[in-house]
Amino acid sequence: MRALIAGMGAEAVIPSNRTRKIIIPHDAGLYKHRNRIERCFNRLKHFRRFATRYDRRTVHFTGFVHLAAALIWLP
Template sequence: MLADKAYDADRIRALIEEQGATPNIPAKSNRKWKPCFSKRLYRERNLIERFFSKLKHFRRVATRYDKLADNFLAMVQLASMRLWLRAYESSCNCGCFLGPRWRRTLLVVES
């Protein structure tokens, strides 16, 4: 379980361990006993937070426009796919994800 420094309390750590998970929470500066903490795992938390931040840029997801949970989940999945495609498009150099205007330009040049 990854959490922020704000959740560094003995009772929260005990609750997490009761449920069978291992807490990975950085210790507050005023804590005398410093529990185990993995910086490598904590970095992955940042990736998740950045993803949710990008997801909130989709107005329909951020305002919870859909009333039904299934419709809301579908919109979250569509927005996630769009974010994934955008990230893949910027890293792909083969031209397979170019827009229609560029595809027409490539077809003219190749002909």
Template sequence: MSALIGDKGYDGDGFRAEIVDRGAKPVIPNKSNRVTLHSFSKRAYKGRNVIERCFCRLKDFRRVATRYDKLARNFLAAIHLAAIVAYWIN
């Protein structure tokens, strides 16, 4: 089953319904002021942190963060190089 993981900013009934209509399960925590609480997988939501850290690490490279490359293949190559360097450092 596929799931869409989002933060509290995407906690809306219309957005949740759209996700379900497209065949995915919403993994979105409830806002603090929400009246009707929805359940979500806290275990799956913790995986979001890993992805956020990966994007943050890639954005440390100026070329990737500002998207200097005009061609998609060059941009993808820059992402690959940045990922290799980021992996190599840690």
């Protein structure tokens, strides 16, 4: 997996298993940012309209994504 990512010219931010004999270094800051984005998508998937993509037009879908993101982050 790491070779495939490197072949695309990207950097892998996958932390290695703690029990691994040879620890593979990763950028903790990038992993934290990636994790936050992944958690945001998982929260958005709770909205059925987002998960199944009912909207045919990109404009309507994008508008709903903005609305759902605002609803998620409201206190």
